[in-house]
Amino acid sequence: MSPFAELKREAYEANVALPRHGLINLTFGNASAIDRAKGAFAIKPSGVDYAALSPDDMVVVDLDGRIVEGRLRPSSDTPTHRKLFLAFAGVGGVVHTHSSHATAFAQAGRPIPIFGTTHADYFNGPIPVTRKMTAAEIAGAYEWETGNVIVERFAEIDPADFPGVLVNRHAPFAWGPSVAKAVETAVAMERVAEMALMSLALAPDLEPIEPELLARHFKRKHGASAYYGQV
Amino acid sequence: MSPFAELKREAYEANVALPRHGLINLTFGNASAIDRAKGAFAIKPSGVDYAALSPDDMVVVDLDGRIVEGRLRPSSDTPTHRKLFLAFAGVGGVVHTHSSHATAFAQAGRPIPIFGTTHADYFNGPIPVTRKMTAAEIAGAYEWETGNVIVERFAEIDPADFPGVLVNRHAPFAWGPSVAKAVETAVAMERVAEMALMSLALAPDLEPIEPELLARHFKRKHGASAYYGQV
Amino acid sequence: MSPFAELKREAYEANVALPRHGLINLTFGNASAIDRAKGAFAIKPSGVDYAALSPDDMVVVDLDGRIVEGRLRPSSDTPTHRKLFLAFAGVGGVVHTHSSHATAFAQAGRPIPIFGTTHADYFNGPIPVTRKMTAAEIAGAYEWETGNVIVERFAEIDPADFPGVLVNRHAPFAWGPSVAKAVETAVAMERVAEMALMSLALAPDLEPIEPELLARHFKRKHGASAYYGQV
Amino acid sequence: MSPFAELKREAYEANVALPRHGLINLTFGNASAIDRAKGAFAIKPSGVDYAALSPDDMVVVDLDGRIVEGRLRPSSDTPTHRKLFLAFAGVGGVVHTHSSHATAFAQAGRPIPIFGTTHADYFNGPIPVTRKMTAAEIAGAYEWETGNVIVERFAEIDPADFPGVLVNRHAPFAWGPSVAKAVETAVAMERVAEMALMSLALAPDLEPIEPELLARHFKRKHGASAYYGQV
Numbered sequence: 001m002s003p004f005a006e007l008k009r010e011a012y013e014a015n016v017a018l019p020r021h022g023l024i025n026l027t028f029g030n031a032s033a034i035d036r037a038k039g040a041f042a043i044k045p046s047g048v049d050y051a052a053l054s055p056d057d058m059v060v061v062d063l064d065g066r067i068v069e070g071r072l073r074p075s076s077d078t079p080t081h082r083k084l085f086l087a088f089a090g091v092g093g094v095v096h097t098h099s100s101h102a103t104a105f106a107q108a109g110r111p112i113p114i115f116g117t118t119h120a121d122y123f124n125g126p127i128p129v130t131r132k133m134t135a136a137e138i139a140g141a142y143e144w145e146t147g148n149v150i151v152e153r154f155a156e157i158d159p160a161d162f163p164g165v166l167v168n169r170h171a172p173f174a175w176g177p178s179v180a181k182a183v184e185t186a187v188a189m190e191r192v193a194e195m196a197l198m199s200l201a202l203a204p205d206l207e208p209i210e211p212e213l214l215a216r217h218f219k220r221k222h223g224a225s226a227y228y229g230q231v
Numbered sequence: 232m233s234p235f236a237e238l239k240r241e242a243y244e245a246n247v248a249l250p251r252h253g254l255i256n257l258t259f260g261n262a263s264a265i266d267r268a269k270g271a272f273a274i275k276p277s278g279v280d281y282a283a284l285s286p287d288d289m290v291v292v293d294l295d296g297r298i299v300e301g302r303l304r305p306s307s308d309t310p311t312h313r314k315l316f317l318a319f320a321g322v323g324g325v326v327h328t329h330s331s332h333a334t335a336f337a338q339a340g341r342p343i344p345i346f347g348t349t350h351a352d353y354f355n356g357p358i359p360v361t362r363k364m365t366a367a368e369i370a371g372a373y374e375w376e377t378g379n380v381i382v383e384r385f386a387e388i389d390p391a392d393f394p395g396v397l398v399n400r401h402a403p404f405a406w407g408p409s410v411a412k413a414v415e416t417a418v419a420m421e422r423v424a425e426m427a428l429m430s431l432a433l434a435p436d437l438e439p440i441e442p443e444l445l446a447r448h449f450k451r452k453h454g455a456s457a458y459y460g461q462v
Numbered sequence: 463m464s465p466f467a468e469l470k471r472e473a474y475e476a477n478v479a480l481p482r483h484g485l486i487n488l489t490f491g492n493a494s495a496i497d498r499a500k501g502a503f504a505i506k507p508s509g510v511d512y513a514a515l516s517p518d519d520m521v522v523v524d525l526d527g528r529i530v531e532g533r534l535r536p537s538s539d540t541p542t543h544r545k546l547f548l549a550f551a552g553v554g555g556v557v558h559t560h561s562s563h564a565t566a567f568a569q570a571g572r573p574i575p576i577f578g579t580t581h582a583d584y585f586n587g588p589i590p591v592t593r594k595m596t597a598a599e600i601a602g603a604y605e606w607e608t609g610n611v612i613v614e615r616f617a618e619i620d621p622a623d624f625p626g627v628l629v630n631r632h633a634p635f636a637w638g639p640s641v642a643k644a645v646e647t648a649v650a651m652e653r654v655a656e657m658a659l660m661s662l663a664l665a666p667d668l669e670p671i672e673p674e675l676l677a678r679h680f681k682r683k684h685g686a687s688a689y690y691g692q693v
Numbered sequence: 694m695s696p697f698a699e700l701k702r703e704a705y706e707a708n709v710a711l712p713r714h715g716l717i718n719l720t721f722g723n724a725s726a727i728d729r730a731k732g733a734f735a736i737k738p739s740g741v742d743y744a745a746l747s748p749d750d751m752v753v754v755d756l757d758g759r760i761v762e763g764r765l766r767p768s769s770d771t772p773t774h775r776k777l778f779l780a781f782a783g784v785g786g787v788v789h790t791h792s793s794h795a796t797a798f799a800q801a802g803r804p805i806p807i808f809g810t811t812h813a814d815y816f817n818g819p820i821p822v823t824r825k826m827t828a829a830e831i832a833g834a835y836e837w838e839t840g841n842v843i844v845e846r847f848a849e850i851d852p853a854d855f856p857g858v859l860v861n862r863h864a865p866f867a868w869g870p871s872v873a874k875a876v877e878t879a880v881a882m883e884r885v886a887e888m889a890l891m892s893l894a895l896a897p898d899l900e901p902i903e904p905e906l907l908a909r910h911f912k913r914k915h916g917a918s919a920y921y922g923q924v
Contacts, residue, residue, distance in 0.1 A: 047922030104891030116338035198335030229278030429566030460509030660797030691740030
């Protein structure tokens, strides 16, 4: 039996959860889970229909980008996932979708403003957007460079405080301590984007949430003083 | 057998109805049902997935906030529910969601204007919004204070005429004589919010519904002269 | 066996089709089918949940408004249906919904402009809206008067050319030679309303469809020169 | 056994996929698949409910428009499909829908602007819109002329680079090397239209995607240098 059986199942469960949550159309999107001890992650194969996917189709790739296990070609976005695993030490899973509302903000190059407590339950401020990629980055190792512009955006902010990003002109990425948590954050990003879009329609100059309310909600679910959920 | 078995089943049915009506994403939201004679209410446990919920997971809490029955930690919003049960004598059930369209109004700090008869079938006027909470309220017993700002908003209006509210920057709460009726009102709030948003897009300066039409529809379903439904 | 068994089944099928097409939330909405030879129509009972409905729950009412068959109270909108059956000789079925996008136009008091061929396949021009009802009409036999303002709106247009209407501040009604066709038109009204709303967002001053294109599409499906569907 | 059994199954699968992807309401829309060697294509019968469709209901029509096999009348849009098969040599399947967001652009007579990589994965630029049809074209062989205005729009662009179009005032058509691929493109057109509409709400003067990013994404999936999916 494969030493990656459990990791592949975890990645598989996350991948098939994406269309179930309405985050995916066609084959846009992928999820990966890492085993830090083994230095390898399991990721969706490229361009395979979600309905046809099985745990065994997952491809295991190490942190140098070599395929460790799997019959199929890994997602073309694998280098972006690899870069994020390398740069963000606490991350156990990465999710990429083209969910409609979050992608609308990414296309417009606008961060998702923080207007309420739903957002504050997941992000410690607006959901950041990367700078646009340069022609050289696009012409080069494009997917790896996509990871680079994400990491560059986090030079002065903590990926634990902001567990997701919008890649300019492209779409959202989310992450978390586990890939299941990253899926949850991807769902939250989409719903928060939808609500922000409607709040902006109602109040185009709406101010962000008050800092004390943001802090209260974010800390209710994160860090030492968290008191949400079961012990 | 527990003396709260029936109450827990009622609360359970209401909680699982929320995602079925599309009002809930992830674990945002909760419903509770009170037994006035016993002075205790059953509420959803904190942060538990709706798909995994059973009637026995409901937590029974008394009106002083003590857990009377249950293995799990109750919803972090329990003090808000308790405050509403204490202040609103006729209320048998409370529902809290982050449904998208109603939350968009809450985030914008705007009441939901009353533009048609769908709205008038449930509310005797615009759906009210609370004032913003102060830094002291947020830093203190936050969920209890959330209940307080709701109750404050109803100083001069009747919770039977307005069976729901938007908490500023947060999301909707709904209530009713039973928790099943509170779920129905939560569904109505979401649909009414969606239609108001679209009516505003069509006519930004739209006037509210005429008072006589409001009265006719509200009274068709409420009070001594109601003639909707079965006897 | 009831002489209305078939009619009740037809009305039942139409009623349960409404939530399946996403036109209904909660218990808003109803459908009725008439047997012209017998001078009676079958309609949904008032305030009964769609999931619990059976063909035998349908209430049969004659054109004078007397209950001919059925244990339950008929829909509170029954007088509106009756008025339409009396005034529009060719109509075999009537459908009333609060579908979101069409209701948004009704609330705004705006006809649904005709911007494309989807609309022209069903309506020979914009979908009309009634005038607002007077205080006297609202205070009087309200549901009967609702029928009256609809009929008044059709003084100079043909209900076969315009098989539906928006009641101002209220919601849409649709009709057709059969109740099944009325359901189809109610679906079309909702989709056409949604597309019109988005076309207006893209082009606020958009002109209506050209008359020759309207005529071509409407006649493709209606009248002597129709060539859509099977013979 | 029919020599067209496989072709009819392929067309059938594509037709029933349309409502499953939410692209179709009622009977609006149709899909066809061509066998180039036999010079004939299978298409949906006119006005038949998707739920009642079987592979054997598909109608086989040759490139001169004669029915080769089938008991039913073919889709009224058959001449449009035939024209596209005649004009676009590499096309193996054609899909027509009235999907809501893409149709909103068609009704407004606006191309769908290219704002992100989701769009660039399918189209090598904005999704084109035809000119309006003349009164003579509408009064004449209308569906054939619909094909003509599409083909005219592609005088200077390649249908392989732009595998779909919006017919002005009408709705989208999509095509591809197979009808399954055309269905996928029709889904992409709808999602891309939805995201463009929202991006425009956020940034009314948004510039199109940078040419190098467009080229990178389009070529990732098309042509000799494609590296997406399995080998």
